[in-house]
Amino acid sequence: xxxxxxxxKIKVTGNPTVVxxxxxxxxxxxxxxxxxxxxxxxTLKGMGKAILIFNKMIIDxxxxxxxxxxxxxxxxxxxxxxxxxxYVKTIEYAKKRGLIIIxxxxxxxxxxxxxxxxxxxxxxxxxxGINYEVFKEDFITLNPxxxxxxxxxxINDCKTYEKGLFVLAKTSNPNSGEIQDLMxxxxxxxxxxxxxxxxxxEELIGTNGFSEVGAVVGATHPEQAKRLREIMPHTFFLVPxxxxxxxxxxxxxxxxxxxxxxAIVNSSRGIIAAYTKEPYKNSFSEEQFAKAxxxxxxxxxxxxxxxx
Amino acid sequence: xxxxxxxxKIKVTGNPTVVxxxxxxxxxxxxxxxxxxxxxxxTLKGMGKAILIFNKMIIDxxxxxxxxxxxxxxxxxxxxxxxxxxYVKTIEYAKKRGLIIIxxxxxxxxxxxxxxxxxxxxxxxxxxGINYEVFKEDFITLNPxxxxxxxxxxINDCKTYEKGLFVLAKTSNPNSGEIQDLMxxxxxxxxxxxxxxxxxxEELIGTNGFSEVGAVVGATHPEQAKRLREIMPHTFFLVPxxxxxxxxxxxxxxxxxxxxxxAIVNSSRGIIAAYTKEPYKNSFSEEQFAKAxxxxxxxxxxxxxxxx
Numbered sequence: 001x002x003x004x005x006x007x008x009k010i011k012v013t014g015n016p017t018v019v020x021x022x023x024x025x026x027x028x029x030x031x032x033x034x035x036x037x038x039x040x041x042x043t044l045k046g047m048g049k050a051i052l053i054f055n056k057m058i059i060d061x062x063x064x065x066x067x068x069x070x071x072x073x074x075x076x077x078x079x080x081x082x083x084x085x086x087y088v089k090t091i092e093y094a095k096k097r098g099l100i101i102i103x104x105x106x107x108x109x110x111x112x113x114x115x116x117x118x119x120x121x122x123x124x125x126x127x128x129g130i131n132y133e134v135f136k137e138d139f140i141t142l143n144p145x146x147x148x149x150x151x152x153x154x155i156n157d158c159k160t161y162e163k164g165l166f167v168l169a170k171t172s173n174p175n176s177g178e179i180q181d182l183m184x185x186x187x188x189x190x191x192x193x194x195x196x197x198x199x200x201x202e203e204l205i206g207t208n209g210f211s212e213v214g215a216v217v218g219a220t221h222p223e224q225a226k227r228l229r230e231i232m233p234h235t236f237f238l239v240p241x242x243x244x245x246x247x248x249x250x251x252x253x254x255x256x257x258x259x260x261x262x263a264i265v266n267s268s269r270g271i272i273a274a275y276t277k278e279p280y281k282n283s284f285s286e287e288q289f290a291k292a293x294x295x296x297x298x299x300x301x302x303x304x305x306x307x308x
Numbered sequence: 309x310x311x312x313x314x315x316x317k318i319k320v321t322g323n324p325t326v327v328x329x330x331x332x333x334x335x336x337x338x339x340x341x342x343x344x345x346x347x348x349x350x351t352l353k354g355m356g357k358a359i360l361i362f363n364k365m366i367i368d369x370x371x372x373x374x375x376x377x378x379x380x381x382x383x384x385x386x387x388x389x390x391x392x393x394x395y396v397k398t399i400e401y402a403k404k405r406g407l408i409i410i411x412x413x414x415x416x417x418x419x420x421x422x423x424x425x426x427x428x429x430x431x432x433x434x435x436x437g438i439n440y441e442v443f444k445e446d447f448i449t450l451n452p453x454x455x456x457x458x459x460x461x462x463i464n465d466c467k468t469y470e471k472g473l474f475v476l477a478k479t480s481n482p483n484s485g486e487i488q489d490l491m492x493x494x495x496x497x498x499x500x501x502x503x504x505x506x507x508x509x510e511e512l513i514g515t516n517g518f519s520e521v522g523a524v525v526g527a528t529h530p531e532q533a534k535r536l537r538e539i540m541p542h543t544f545f546l547v548p549x550x551x552x553x554x555x556x557x558x559x560x561x562x563x564x565x566x567x568x569x570x571a572i573v574n575s576s577r578g579i580i581a582a583y584t585k586e587p588y589k590n591s592f593s594e595e596q597f598a599k600a601x602x603x604x605x606x607x608x609x610x611x612x613x614x615x616x
Contacts, residue, residue: 022421025436033436042436074417074424078433080442081396085389108451109382109414110481113330116382125386128333128341128350134388143416145453145476147483168453173418175455182500184490189497192490 001206002138002164003214003236006100007261009067015301016256016308018102018238019062019293020268021071021090023051027273029286032057048082051075055090058272061294063097065301068138070102070238070266091136102238103137106168108150115153123157139164141216141238144193151200155213158204164212169194169228172218172241181224190224191231198232210236210262217255219247219265226254229262237263242300243270249307260308271296309514310446310472311522311544314408315569317375323609324564324616326410326546327370327601328576329379329398331359335581337594340365356390359383363398366580369602371405373609376446378410378546378574399444410546411445414476416458423461431465447472449524449546452501459508463521466512472520477502477536480526480549489532498532499539506540518544518570525563527555527573534562537570545571550608551578557615568616579604 010016025033025047033050040046059069071094076087091101107117115123121140124131142154144167154165170180170190180190194215201211211234217225219241229237237255241247242265255263274280274296275289284292318324333341333355341358348354367377379402384395399409415425423431429448432439450462452475462473478488478498488498502523509519519542525533527549537545545563549555550573563571582588582604583597592600 024420025434037436042438044433044435044440044442047433047435072417072421072424074415074421074428078424078428078442079435080428080433080440081389081393083428084392088389106417106451107382107414109380110479112332113380113382116380116386120382120386120388120391125352125355125388126333127352127355127387128345130350132352132388134352134386143414143451143453145451145487146479146481147486147488149481149483171418171454173454173457175457178455178504179453179497179501180455182492182497184492184497189487189490189492193487196486 001212002100002162003210003212004206004208006067006264007208007210009100010261010264013065013067015066016264016304017066017297017300018068018070018264018266019058019066019271019297020104020266021055021058021069021272022075022268023054023272024075027269027276028054029289031287044079044082047079048086051083051086052089055086056093057290058293059094059097059099061290062297063099065294065297066099068100068102068264069094070104072104072268088135095136100139101137102139102141102166103135104141106141106143108143108146110146111149111153114150118153118157122154122163123161139166141166141168143168144196148196148200155200155204158212164214166214166216166238167197167200169197169215170217170221170224172220172245172247176218191227194228194232198235201235205234208261210234214238216240219252219255220245222251222254225252229255239263239265243267249303253307256308265304267300271300309520310408310470311518311520312514312516314375314572315516315518317408318569318572321373321375322613323374324572324612325374325605325608326376326378326572326574327366327374327579327605328574329363329366329377329580330383330576331362331580332383335577335584336362337597339595352387352390355387356394359391359394360397363394364401365598366601367402367405367407369598370605371402371407373602373605374407376408376410376572377402378412380412380576396443403444408447409445410447410449410474411443412449414449414451416451416454418454419457419461422458426461426465430462430471431469447474449474449476451476452504456504456508463508463512466520472522474522474524474546475505475508477505477523478525478529478532480528480553480555484526499535502536502540506543509543513542516569518542522546524548527560527563528553530559530562533560537563547571547573551575557611561615564616573612575608579608
């Protein structure tokens with residue numbers, strides 16, 4: 001099962017970190033953009049090609065240190081077809097390097113439409129009897145607002161194709177509480193959603209005791225994360241918000257069990273744009289951006305292990 | 309403002325219908341698939357090309373009868389890059405025919421990531437100082453679960469580029485109540501979300517009294533839709549669920565004001581696959597599928613006008 005493979009890779013690397021591949025153009029070094037713009041112009045295609053080179057160079061430096069990468073599809077979809085080609089090729093390249101792929105797509109729709117997303121991302125797309133694996137993620141993120149029948153098609157494909165999900169429970173953004181913290185029968189909505197996520201995952205629990213249906217739980221809300229960890233013992237957490245968004249290692253320790261498992265922490269900008277930030281910008285040139293990312297992964301691992 | 313353009317087109321056509329372009333492969337006539345599979349094989353590309361031909365033939369028969377079309381991006385994303393190329397080209401073709409485009413994308417993400425989606429769909433994607441309009445929808449649908457800061461980037465782009473939104477309030481699927489109907493302070497969650505949607509749209513009200521920030525309100529829950537219509541007087545409704553999902557014209561009349569405005573009703577399968585269904589399959593051959601769609605639009609218009 002994919003959740004067991006993820007946990008196994010966390011054990012091997014000793015590192016519950018996922019690197020968010022969110023290639024904002026301001027993070028991409030000038031020498032890469034100059035190369036692709038010279039070839040394709042300052043076009044969507046030129047940007048898509050730059051993103052792919054950037055991602056590949058980072059993947060080459062981090063693949064032995066982390067279990068997984070999390071490309072954020074919005075950052076590719078922004079550039080249309082050219083951007084999405086870079087998304088697909090990034091996934092293929094990272095898989096070749098042995099990385100597990102968490103596609104941060106936050107999709108959700110009603111039954112037959114949900115099935116279409118599932119076919120494209122974790123299942124198979126049928127073309128007149130021939131099946132194609134399209135985007136090829138191992139895990140994807142989903143939004144729960146539409147309810148169970150919007151999640152069922154994905155769960156079925158998880159069973160068939162050994163894939164996994166992370167469903168939004170409590171997100172890391174400042175206004176996440178506006179809807180997610182509303183009180184329902186004396187408990188906040190995100191706990192109700194947490195209960196649903198647990199239930200959706202009941203039939204998909206792997207040998208390590210965690211389900212292939214995980215939850216997104218932001219690092220920026222430690223008290224709430226602690227409570228969710230208690231009421232969702234079989235749910236693996238994907239934890240965004242570390243670093244740039246303000247989440248600290250001390251805060252997110254509550255997402256882990258006493259044995260140090262149960263969650264994987266995302267960092268995007270903090271790693272892929274490390275060369276632009278303190279302390280790395282003093283030691284690494286723009287040309288060495290991927291080496292800076294490697295050092296940032298090592299430092300993050302040490303920071304996490306201090307607290308977990 | 310785009311909401312005024314939509315209302316104007318509803319007046320001109322006398323028809324508050326949006327045709328859902330959700331091209332399931334089973335709806336696409338054999339002769340189209342044979343043509344594209346002969347050329348490109350039974351491949352994702354062959355399917356993408358078939359979808360585009362199918363959509364264009366339908367658009368040619370309906371563009372004078374309806375104000376808008378609503379391509380459901382999941383049905384294209386299923387086939388990866390090839391499918392998404394068909395999505396882009398469908399939008400471009402429908403725009404040339406004068407139709408307003410409601411991209412049913414149900415995206416949402418935290419601030420900078422939400423901005424990336426907004427750039428790609430309703431704003432502009434910057435490539436080193438050059439701005440590109442990428443997917444080119446006029447309206448898009450959004451999921452509200454992440455709260456205000458996930459919606460703000462889209463609202464800003466609505467102001468700048470004269471675009472509009474439909475945010476999910478109460479969806480049409482059977483399990484929509486699981487989260488959306490949970491009681492918060494004595495009112496169901498979808499009403500709370502309705503209140504947020506109203507607030508988000510306050511600064512974007514057009515000359516017809518409706519905001520560019522609309523709401524998705526399913527036709528399958530008439531009592532709930534009635535209540536939302538009362539508490540959201542300036543919010544235009546996108547109403548899915550008519551026809552195949554069980555929503556009847558009598559039920560969805562509550563989504564409209566007394567003057568007959570305030571909502572647009574979606575039908576997808578009921579129109580684009582009309583030739584496969586009673587009563588059309590008796591009068592129209594598979595080759596005449598687009599003519600059947602035309603007749604289905606006329607019949608839906610008459611059905612709606614009976615009740616609105």
